[in-house]
Amino acid sequence: MKHWWKFVAVLFVLYAIIAGFLMDVPALPILHETIRNLYFHVTMWMAMMVLMTISLIYSIRHLSGFKNEHDIVASEAANTGLLFGFMGLVTGMIWARFTWGTWWVADPKLNGAAITILIYLAYVVLRNSIDEEQKRAKVSAVYNIFSYIMLLVFLLVLPRMTDSLHPGNGGNPAFSTYDLDNNMRMVFYPAVIGWTLLGVWMMTLKIRIKKIKLKKGL
Amino acid sequence: MLNELKNLISKEILLEWRQKYSFGGILLYVVSTVFVCFLSFKKIVDVPTWNALFWIIILFASVSAVAKSFIQESRGRLLYYYTIASPQSIILSKIIYNSFLVCFLSVLSLGVYSVMIGNPVQNLSMFFLTIILGSLGLSSVLTLVSAIASKAANNLTLMSVLSFPVIIPLLIILIKLSKNSIDGIGWSVNYRYFISLFSLDMIVIILAFLLFPYLWRD
Structure with a gap:
């Protein structure tokens, strides 16, 4: 069973979706049922950060050995990470619409997310402008x-x-309050692992496609 | 190394002196931008607006001032540098020279600003320290990015695309600090911002020092 982690990824993501929508959640003011978005919004960012860190590690490895494979891994990890970043942004905006009343507020966390996307888009532009x-x-x-x-x-x-409106800053409900609820923790941690593994799986597929394309001279 | 640095910096000054038109162009850019702002705002009473406008003018002026440090170097001259100097001293000399340039530009625009639009700064010594540390940070980020952008086609657009998302942390601390010095808030509150600004400058310089050798020869 070389590919056991792929089964784990599928199982955990399925579990996160089904249990995330069906299981009981604590009734908190302002958040109400939107708290279920925790299983999707936060996990996207975690998967993205894992992928971006993989990209960083392979960039460092590329600079220490100049192997072409490392560069392919670095670029495809960044591309997959960007996809997860966009999804984190969209889920976050929907969440913000229903809890804060607007799609976007001037907030350090949100600006950080926007800057992350901008930086990696700049990375893609940079890659495309060198032949x-x-x-x-x-x-x-x-x-x-x-x-x-x-x-x-x-x-x-x-x-x-x-100060920030975002959970985890300035006295807003944060992980510490979620953590009190063991039911949510039972869904949240598998969801993080599942989405991250799914991201890594997507990355390996992209790397293989890229390698085949290189081999055939496409 | 120190001797090399001294020679390289004096070379930069000499080159700037020979190409007075580019230096004059940047000076004129600052003065005319401030004049345009004067004509459109007449008098700025609102402190945050004054502050944001000041730093935006400096950001754009320093992007166009620093961009030429690698982009405009001719191929022949680069070949000559390969033979006589180590990459570390090249990047350090460029950073030092550019930070003097940006510092000069900032002081100049503060002067023109106070003549035309008004100068609400209450704690001038703190404001100057902000300008000095800010110029160091801005010029080191922009010098490294200019080295990156000079390797790609379409490099002037790429210069701003690559540098703006990276420069935002620096700019946020700078705007906060200069807002405090305009309001005349004392050292006891501001020292921690100065510490974070200084450490950010150091991080950028160390990164430039470590990463530039990989960009140098190709």
């Missing part, structure tokens, strides 16, 4: 490392400097 393969791999690896670290600064340090 020569080795040069593209090297230059985009440098930008990937640089922007990832600046992104970490933005996501980890700056939200602590200002």
Whole structure:
């Protein structure tokens, strides 16, 4: 069973969808039933961060050995991560519409999400604007490392400097209140693992497609 | 290394002196932008508007000032640098030179600003410290990004696409700090912002120092 983790991914995601919509959730003010979005919105961001970290690691590995394979992994991980980022953005906007009343507010967490998307779109643009393969791999690896670290600064340090509407900041209901409810934890953790594994699976498929294309000279 | 740095910086100054038109162009850019703002705003009473406008002008002026540091280097001159200097001293000399340039531009635009639009800054020494640390950060991010963008086609557009999302953390701290110094808030509140600004500058410089050698030769 080489591919057991793919079964785990499918099972956990199915479980997260079914249990996420059917199981009891605590009745919290403002959030009400929208709390179920936790299983989708938060998990998207976690899967995205895992994929972006894979991309970072392979960029560093590329700079230390200049292997073409590492560059393919780095770029496809970033592409898949972008997809998850978009889905996190959309689910977050829907959630914000029903709890805060608007699609978008000026908030450190939301701005951080937008900047993440912008940075990786810039990464894609950079990759597309260099034709020569080795040069593209090297230059985009440098930008990937640089922007990832600046992104970490933005996501980890700056939200602590200002107040935020987002859960986890400024006295809003956060994980600590969710954690009180063991039912939700039973769905949330498998959901994180399932979506992340699904993301990794998508990434490996994309890498294989890319390699076949390279081999056939497409 | 120190000797090399000194020579490279004096070379930058000499080159700038020989190509006075580009330096004059940037000066004129700052002055005319402030003049356009003066004509459209007449008098800015609102402090946040004054502040945001000031930093946006500096951001755009420094993007166009720093962009040329790698993009406009001719191929022959780059080949010459390969033979005489290490990449580390090249990037450090460019960062030092560019931060003086951006610092000069910021002070100039503060001058033109106070003549035309008015100068509400209450704690000038703190404002100047903000400008100095800010120029260091802005110029080091922009110098590295200009080195990245110079490898790609269509590089002037790419310069702003790549640098803006990365520069936002820096800009947020800068705007916060300069807002505080306009309002005359004391050192006891602001020292932690200065510490985070300084450490962000150091992170960027260290990253540039580590990553630039990979961009240097291809």
